[in-house]
Amino acid sequence: MLNFDLTEEQQMIKKMIREFADEVVAPGAIDRDRTKEFPVEVFKQLSEMGMMGLPFSEEYGGGGADTISFAIVTEELSRACASTGITYSAHISLGGAPLNLFGTEEQKHTYLTPICTGESFGAFGLTESNAGSDAGGTQTTAKVDGNDYVINGSKVFITNASYAKHLAITAITGTEGGKKEVSAIIVPTDAEGFTVIDNYEKMGLNASNTTELVLDNVRVPKENLLGTQGNGFRQFLVTLDGGRIGIGAMAVGIAQAAFDRALRYSKERKQFGKTLSEFQITQFKLADMAMKIELARNMVHKAAWLKDQGRPFSKEASMCKLYASEIAMEVASEAIQIHGGYGYMKEYEVERYMRDAKLLEIGEGTSEVQRMVIARLIGC
Ligand SMILES: Cc1cc2nc3c(=O)[nH]c(=O)nc-3n(C[C@H](O)[C@H](O)[C@H](O)COP(=O)(O)OP(=O)(O)OC[C@H]3O[C@@H](n4cnc5c(N)ncnc54)[C@H](O)[C@@H]3O)c2cc1C
Known part of the structure; x- marks a missing residue:
C-alpha cells in the first residue's frame, strides 16, 4: 500500500498553519530580520493553536499528532519566516524530543508539559x-x-x-x-x-x-x-536524527518561498519586450527548482513516515537534511538570479532566503557529516 495523500488530520493542520503563516507570520518577517526581534507574539498564538507540543502525547499537554504533521508545520512557518521555523523546529525536536524519548514520567510532567503548553521554549x-x-x-x-x-x-x-x-x-x-x-x-x-x-x-x-x-x-x-x-552520546544521536527531519522541512519551506517569488517575478518583469517567463532559460531554471523542491519534500515526508512507523530512519533523515538544505541554497540563489539586481535588495526577500538557508547546511550536522553518516549506513 503506497499512498502519497496526506491524512485528513494532516490536511487540516496544513490548511490551518498555511493561513496562519501567510496572515500572521509572513508580514513581519522583513522587519524582524532587520530588528532581530524574537517573534514572541507569533509564538503566543502558536501556543493558543496547540502547536507547541504538536507531536507529543496529550498526556503531557501535547497534540498527539505525527512527525509528518510536525514537518508540515515547520515547512509552512519557514516558508513565511525561517527564524520562526528554526525556533519551532528546535523547540520540538531538540528541546521536547529528548525529554519525551528519555525522560522519566516525573521529568516529562515537570519539563515536557511546559514545553507543550508554550510556557517554556525547548532548547x-x-x-x-x-x-x-x-x-x-x-x-x-x-x-x-x-x-x-x-x-x-x-x-x-x-x-x-x-x-x-x-x-x-x-x-x-x-x-x-x-x-x-x-x-x-x-x-x-x-x-x-x-x-x-x-x-x-x-x-x-x-x-x-x-x-x-x-x-x-x-x-x-x-x-x-x-x-x-x-x-548522553547515544541519546543525542537519536535526538539529532529527529532534528534532521525538522531541518529538512525548514529547507523545503525556504526553497518553496524562493521559488514562489521567482515564478511570480518572472511573469511580471519584462525585458526585450517579453516577460522573463517567456525565455526558455528561465522556464528551465524554474522547472529544475520545482523538481528539486518536490524531491526534497518527498524525502522529508518519507523520513517522517518511517519515524512514525517506528522503523529505522537515520539514513533517510540524513538524506533529507542533506538534500533539502543543499537544494534550498541552490533554489534561493537561482531566485536571486531571476530577480537580477532587485534580488540583491532586501525588499524583494530572496536574499534573506539565501542567508537563512545557509545555516541548514551547517546546523545539526554539517553536509560533510551527513555524507559521513550516509556512507556509514550504506555500508562503506
Ligand atoms: C544558528 C545556529 C544554531 C545552532 N543551534 C544549536 C543548538 O541549539 N544546540 C547545539 O548543541 N548546537 C547548535 N548549533 C551548533 C551546530 O550544530 C554546529 O555549528 C555544527 O554541528 C558544526 O560544528 P562547528 O560549528 O564546531 O564546526 P566544525 O565541526 O569545526 O566544522 C568546520 C568544518 O569542518 C568540517 N569537518 C569537521 N569534521 C570533519 C571530518 N571528520 N571530515 C570532513 N570535514 C569535517 C565541517 O563539515 C565543517 O565544514 C547551532 C549553530 C548555529 C550556527
Whole structure:
C-alpha cells in the first residue's frame, strides 16, 4: 500500500498553519530580520493553536499528532519566516524530543508539559567551542557532590536558551575504559551560576535566538539526569536524527518561498519586450527548482513516515537534511538570479532566503557529516 495523500488530520493542520503563516507570520518577517526581534507574539498564538507540543502525547499537554504533521508545520512557518521555523523546529525536536524519548514520567510532567503548553521554549545544549562536529571534544563536566551534580563549562550556538526555563545539556560525568563518559542533564536556566549570553551577530535567521551558555558551579539534583548515565552520546544521536527531519522541512519551506517569488517575478518583469517567463532559460531554471523542491519534500515526508512507523530512519533523515538544505541554497540563489539586481535588495526577500538557508547546511550536522553518516549506513 503506497499512498502519497496526506491524512485528513494532516490536511487540516496544513490548511490551518498555511493561513496562519501567510496572515500572521509572513508580514513581519522583513522587519524582524532587520530588528532581530524574537517573534514572541507569533509564538503566543502558536501556543493558543496547540502547536507547541504538536507531536507529543496529550498526556503531557501535547497534540498527539505525527512527525509528518510536525514537518508540515515547520515547512509552512519557514516558508513565511525561517527564524520562526528554526525556533519551532528546535523547540520540538531538540528541546521536547529528548525529554519525551528519555525522560522519566516525573521529568516529562515537570519539563515536557511546559514545553507543550508554550510556557517554556525547548532548547538543547550540545555544541561547545571545541566540540562541534566532533562532540567527543566535550569539556563541560558534571561532578557528583552528595545528591547533586556540580556542572562547569560552556556551550556555544544554543538555539532558544534565552526563552527556555530549562534545557538538557551534555557533560562529562566520568570516564570508562579511558573514554569520556558523557551524560545529558536537565538544567533550569535560572539556576545559580548559569548565564545565557545573547549577543551573536549572525548572517541570517536574525530573529531566532542563538546563545552562549556559561555554567559556573551550577548545582542540580542527581535526579535531573536525563536517561542513563554515560548514555548522553547515544541519546543525542537519536535526538539529532529527529532534528534532521525538522531541518529538512525548514529547507523545503525556504526553497518553496524562493521559488514562489521567482515564478511570480518572472511573469511580471519584462525585458526585450517579453516577460522573463517567456525565455526558455528561465522556464528551465524554474522547472529544475520545482523538481528539486518536490524531491526534497518527498524525502522529508518519507523520513517522517518511517519515524512514525517506528522503523529505522537515520539514513533517510540524513538524506533529507542533506538534500533539502543543499537544494534550498541552490533554489534561493537561482531566485536571486531571476530577480537580477532587485534580488540583491532586501525588499524583494530572496536574499534573506539565501542567508537563512545557509545555516541548514551547517546546523545539526554539517553536509560533510551527513555524507559521513550516509556512507556509514550504506555500508562503506
Ligand atoms: C544558528 C545556529 C544554531 C545552532 N543551534 C544549536 C543548538 O541549539 N544546540 C547545539 O548543541 N548546537 C547548535 N548549533 C551548533 C551546530 O550544530 C554546529 O555549528 C555544527 O554541528 C558544526 O560544528 P562547528 O560549528 O564546531 O564546526 P566544525 O565541526 O569545526 O566544522 C568546520 C568544518 O569542518 C568540517 N569537518 C569537521 N569534521 C570533519 C571530518 N571528520 N571530515 C570532513 N570535514 C569535517 C565541517 O563539515 C565543517 O565544514 C547551532 C549553530 C548555529 C550556527
